Amino acid sequence: MTTYTLSFANLAVPGTGSNAGNTDTVSGQFTIDFTNNKVLASSLTIDGVDALSAVGGSGGNIGTFSDNEDGTYNVGMTNLGSDYNFVMYFTGQNPTALGRIIYQSANGRSFDTGATSSNYYAPNNDLPAASAVACFCSGTHILTTRGNIPVEALAVGDLVVTASGATRPIRWLGHREIDCRNASAKIRPVRISAYALGPDRPARDLLVSPDHALCFDILGDALVPAGALVNGATITQPEMDRVSYWHVELEGHDILLAENQPAESYIDTGNRAFFVESDVVSFGAEAVARTHAGFCRPFHASGPLVEALRAQLRARAEALGWTLDETPALDLHLLVDGVRIEPIVRGSACRFQIPAGAREARLASSIARPVDVGQSDPRELGVCVSSLTLCDGFGADRQIDLSDPRLDHCGFHALEEGARRWTSAQTILPAEYLRDWPDGAFLRVELCGPPVARWIAPASRETLARQPFTIAMAKPSQPLEPTV
Template sequence: MTTFALPNLTGRSIIGTSSTLRLGSVVGKQAVSLSDANVPVSDGGSGTSFDNRAPGLALNYIICVNGAFPNSGSDSGPVMGEIRAYAGSAASIPQGWVLANGTLLPIAQNQALFALLGTTYGGNGLTNFALPNLSDTVVAGSGGSQSFGKTYGSNTAILSVSDAACFCRGSRIRTARGDIPVEEIQIGDHIVAFDDDVTKGTIRQVTWVGQSRAVVRKRLPDDEAGYPVRLLKGAIAHDVPYKDMLITSEHCLFLDGRFVPVRMLVNGRSIFFDKSIESYDYYHVETENHSVIMADGVLTESYLDTGNRFAFKQNGPVVLMRQSRNLTWDDAAAPLEVSRHFVEPLFRSFQSRADRVKHTGRSQAPFLTHEDGLRLVTETGRLLHPIRRVKDRVMFKIPAGVRSVRILSNASRPCDVIGPFVDDRRMLGVLVGYIELFESDTMTTLISHLQDADLSGWNTIENGAMRWTNGSALLPLLSRSVRNTAIMALQIHSAGPYLASDSWSGLMRLKVEGSKSR
């Protein structure tokens, strides 16, 4: 009635508000009472684990979208891209600021901010870019262990598909008692392993079972989003599997003496990502040694503990305190095989079988383009188009005072352009070699892209002479005259082909077609 309180941040971390954390809510615990009922004695056994997160307070994170450009010399007012914690409600955010909640902004109306953020936080880099999403997060300074824009840690653990090679509910595992649903398998059960004898098998004891839940992240490519892969009955051979099989994309099938990730066999007909499923439970079954086991009549793998055990809840009674074993594929029952020369014949065989047995799924060859869409964007958001192309050199005119540019281009993944049997999921833009900058009567060779492993927008350095961009790659121009224009020559060793839907022209075509249909 007469007073109000300021937020008490003593000993607390600021956490961005979200749908689960309301403005001003206190999260975490400063102290916890332990008893034999809640001390975790195994990998997520029947006891309830305790919460020892640092206490926090939920506030709004806001970002300046209309302020002074960094290093502009202005010493008053907010700076574009600046992030602040704000104790007011979302409805009362000051002008020029917006919630830092991952919103997509159009590049055309926010060129200066795009020059700062690029696609660090998402967006296609052609028509839009994303603000950082600080909901449910704590801001930490970048440094030696945390790079700019990288999200690390979470108050919710979501296992990525690269970590999850699992069975979905209903998968039937071959045991000494017959085929049993995976969700009913318990520690101590005996399952049949086929790595020693693929015709008769041997009995092995289950040493651990785990369960977790997946939620699909639709903004990612299908193989990374978390969609389960469905193998239709008979996709591999007659009655193999003997019913539809659902597994995660990284789960391996045992084929011709090797383990092959099922994502590399997706043909859109008999083996496909089931997009009707957006969340699901999945399960692990482990034996003392990694084993070839059978699920739904298909030879596949047991759990290989590569360090993700603690993301799972253990089913059944607690029988042992088992630490993560951090195994590798050197400890597997058979070699992992992802080479194209081995996987493509399998892919073609299953694809042909789908045609013969008339599986009803649809598979279309992707529409491709060889247009690279190459252009530059300055730190103020100005687009620069090529002025000349001579063999493998592409020339641009660089305005006076520009200290850095981003190399923009179309970009696609080889696994999408060529086929899933190619185990290359990098987003590839253009392969850049030497870069020369001609200014006044001097020529400078720019080499930061060939030396700085952490330079934004570049793929891994493969050799000392060239490097792939990811479609939006930062290029510092070092110290330049503020008065003179310059000519930049980019050496492009390779570019494309690209998915037409990933290209600038493809996006524009979709935009036009979408406007006509409304």
């Protein structure tokens, strides 16, 4: 069982009018039940660590905590009054600091509490969901006065060469290993393919965390997080089991050269405790005072500048030989207890045989994001399903209601007009359905809707890779000659 120890103090959420109701999603392997009226309180134990929690407000509070079965949990609060605080106290770990806590409600509204948490602990294989972490992946080459050095081979005091051509000593290094299996797009690293941003930019494939900002010169230098540039072609978020994230901190925020691509150095936004080396250095800055104003360049996560950059990167992908294909390439299959089962296909219907005693069935397929081909939908979409039916082959059928709320937490996207649902890369069939068919069953999947356009890779990217490109990147001065 994963251990989490959290303390959220005075997390007043704005915008909750009288008798408001919200559903906030948080990550972590724990369950909790609020039962009292005015001040909801409960106690629980996580791996031997005692915990107390409370929710207070001016209304007649009612709260519930439910498991989504996908690594996230929903806390539902009703009758919260005009304002409320969500306070959770855990004991048993040394206090550290974490950054801002942002809640996102079920209707898509985000609430930045402006508050910080304390007493936070997560094991080496988990990324704190409340913190944006900007890191390089192991193997990334950083330009130093000794040449291009893998980030994991750097040491405090090494001299890096910045995008301006200056040399600056490394002040601090931090790293952490992350379990990426079944991780969300907020955690999985972004791969910027070689030449995706211009000739020799990057010189090799560059892998960074989604929040790591790259530097571009468009109407002046600007920082844009890698996650905002994912296009499904030259910039992707590949599946991987584990990754080691690394930070490189200088005396101030600056622009490093990673695989010849300008990219930000570490700036402390309250997440230093996330790293293994967190007990080595503590510079004591207040998390609430850390804003993008402390960045060395203007920061843009969205807006016209980012959209213009995305359009130019799409043009670059097409120049490199990437093409759009709108024909189905579903690779639709069923994973039953880890064993792949191929479908029998007739028209738009696919039928899978589920063996007796099956405990888990995942409907898997290729995925695509409409946003990567110029649409506004950012979801990762698999196939569009109009019906799901289980049968035993002897006339006993059971149609799965696509409005079943259990599907909301099993990898299905929300029910759409016309009683259809999109799957994600791996959509889990609720276990209750399998238990009703202990001797095995057939699963019939009826598909509908047009396929999502996807990018097709060129046979070779070398021919056009070094052609001039119109994006004016943040260019370094002449780098220093490597010294031995």
